[in-house]
Amino acid sequence: MDFFGIRAKSKAENAVQINEVSQQYLWSYMPWVFHHKDKKEKPLGNVYFQSIMNLIWNGISNITYDNSGKPSLTLDAITQFIDANATLLVNQYLRLGFIAVFYDEKGNYRIPQDSELKYDKYNRVINKYCVVIYSPQYQAEKTSLFRIAFPMIAWINKLAGSQDYLADTFGCFGVLSSPDIPMSPQGKRQLLDSIKENYGTMDDRYPFMLMQNDAKWTPIQPDAAKLAFSDQIKDAYKILCNLFGVPTQLLFDDNSTYNNVKEARIAFYDTTIRSYAEILLKVAQALLVASNDFIPKNSLNYHFTNIPELEKSLSSAVAERTAWLEYLIKLRDAG
Secondary structure, eight states, rough: OOOOOOHHHHHHTTOSSSSSOOOOOOOTTTTOOOOOTTTOTTHHHHHHHHHHHHHHEEETTEEEEEEEESSOOHHHHHHHHHHHHHHHHHOOOHSSSSSEEEEOSSSSSEEOGGGGGOOTTTOOBBBEEEEHHHHHEHHHHHHHHHHHHHHHHHHHHHHHHHHHHHHHTTOOEEEEEOTTSSSHHHHHHHHHHHHHHHHHHSSBBBBOOOOOSSOOEEOOOOGGGGGGGHHHHHHHHHHHHHHHHHGGGGGTTOOOOOHHHHHHHHHHIIIIIHHHHHHHHHHHHHHHHHHHOOOOGGGGEEEOSSSSHHHHHHHHHHHHHHHHHHHHHHHHHOO
């Protein structure tokens, strides 16, 4: 019998880890919005941002790294590490502005925690036994795409919160006059807070006010439609899509045909996803060089899988080049 729970503990701590889980405790790149009655914000931008990231993560999952050289334990270890942790590596690249991988002489590779990283006065990572590649944003301005996206996500949250507030109040503002209204600024503030918290169209609020004396209400109704919150949110979302290299046709179904979506998908993989694939390939090749096994860097490569549109595009390109080659041969034979 297992009185001390040793077997259960051993089983829990020895699961087969196919890939790694982020050890960071703070997702600092997301502008979280906590529930507060006075906060006119709604985390819609967070959801929009995650829909963009979801496309990128799905795209990265279709990258497969392999080796074309002689069988090697080092090659296998590097390709397995990159393949299994491509999502975390790209997340680190977008969040921090660079990818950093620790390695040792035994061929072990891991993604360090932020607290383990050491920097010099130029903000370069200077850890020993570490391979680093910087993004253009970090090279030029010591920033990252996530940090650049912060203001836009927060702006969408602000617009969504304002839109909800107008929907809750029907955009109605006005001047309330009655002998029951306190004269002191503190009393007026308490009354206003009470009206905002206790009156409105929601189920848990009162739909009308009860007062001892007559009250006069002078409505001030701004034209909420001219504020065009939905259009502003959509425009801000498009900017986010462009920032992260995601075609809007893959996220918006209005005015998008099948051919438009198909071409957008091909462009997405040929540009955005391929750029991440090349970055990860450079990291893998740097780890290979650091191993001192004297294996050529071109022994490592990658290819896309489960993308019918791209495979067809590649086959069409090969067929076109083959036809051009055959034409050149005919010209040569004809003198």
